[in-house]
Amino acid sequence: MPSRRPPRTARALAATAAVGLTLPLAGCGVLGLGGSNADLQIYSARHYDLEGAFKDFQDETGVSVEFISGNDAELLQRIKAEGADGEADVFMTVDAGALWNAGEEGVLKPVESAALTEAVPADLRDSGNQWFGLAMRARTTMYNPDKVKPADFDPKDTYAGLADPKWKGRLCMRDSTSAYTQSLVASLVGLRGADATLATVKGWVANGVDIKSNDVELLKAIDAGTCDVGITNHYYLARELEKKPDLKVKPFWASQGDAGTHVNISGAGVVKTSDNAAQAQQLVEWLATKGQSAFVDGNHEYPVNESVEPEPVIAKFGEFKRMPLSAEAYGSQNAEAVKILSEAGYK
Known part of the structure; x- marks a missing residue:
């Protein structure tokens, strides 16, 4: 398992301070399922029932996760400010326009994944494979x-x-x-x-x-x-x-x-500067496949994966x-x- 840099490096602190940000950002919170030395850092604007699905992912894969939460704009600004010294591995948003903007800003890494291509309809993912819809x-x-x-x-x-x-x-x-x-x-x-x-x-x-x-x-x-x-x-x-x-x-x-x-989507992409891009991709793939129901059902959202049935309340x-x-x-x-x-x- 790849080792991570110590969290909140001095250079990352300096980068964010240079543009007037603090760690954590105002309005942001940290949810640590894997502790401060977690394998994956998820910068997430999504706040619906996060714990259950990601605990399932940790239990199944052994890959630990930590969340830093905020709104789309401030999290994107933070990723850009931290640059190569940043901690983010996955950027998760609750709006397709925010995903598109993250792609345009060049902070996401294109990934080649047959699992994601099969699971996520074409209009719910980036044509350049920078981001993927996960809940609709x-x-x-x-x-x-x-x-x-x-x-x-x-x-x-x-x-x-x-x-x-x-x-x-x-x-x-x-x-x-x-x-x-x-x-x-x-x-x-x-x-x-x-x-x-x-x-x-x-x-x-x-x-x-x-x-x-x-x-x-x-x-x-x-x-x-x-x-x-x-x-x-x-x-x-x-x-x-x-x-x-x-x-x-x-x-x-x-x-x-x-x-x-x-319709609109929540979705995610792998951050270009991630130290653990393979595990970050593994997480996004899991959320779109085996973890779809765990990710969407608690908030009564529709799965993007058409092979997964909606939960009973919305199915009605x-x-x-x-x-x-x-x-x-x-x-x-x-x-x-x-x-x-x-x-x-x-x-």
Whole structure:
């Protein structure tokens, strides 16, 4: 087993200090499953039930892991600042645009892996093999079945259909600063173009969209009848149904008559400066294959590996056609999405 450098080397400290970072970063935390001399250091923006899957990996392989957590931007900045003296072996994010950006910034190492090529669909991985999707979430329409019928939705372009005046005073959505909102709008820009997307967002605003601070609050509002319809990630509904099986909220799979439902991914790549690139690749491969269920089930996410069945709660939501994912659009169009939200007056 390759030996690691002592953690937090003086040169790494100097590199981060040079750009005004501290170790650990503000807002970051360390989860050590293998102690401070762990074989693999994972810089992770993902915070959903990490311990179980990675303990399984450690028990099965003998490779120990340690996590440093934070948001995508600060972790990427840290990797760049630490450079060749950095500790990161794996960079893990919760957004396809962030993965694309990491690839563009040159911090990830291309890996050749037949296991990953087979397990991860082509649009959920980098064409240059720098990063790979590992868990998938769908952002779709949610409705109160006492107030809305499935036939009320536009089956072709459900997201744009919520701009129809019939939804005036009935619509709840997330705030403009949410990465979920920005990625959805960026995907619509990539699919329909900026002008059509601006018209859609203006329609949402014209309908008096009620902005909620998080998806759970939004689902509770639909259940209570204070709004009839909204858009959330599917797994928040699964979580709430576990606590309240009679919740008056159902999913409607958006845009099944056309492009399909918007999806995003959590994923990972091997850091270019990793001392243990082979073990880092082994981890990513395990998460996409033998470890898929352990990685996604605790948060009710969909496996990217099509040979793995979804866990029972979300399996009851039924099958759906997903919108092909364009990580480049999510990343490169994010600024355009923010501009559109602002121009439309979306809060």
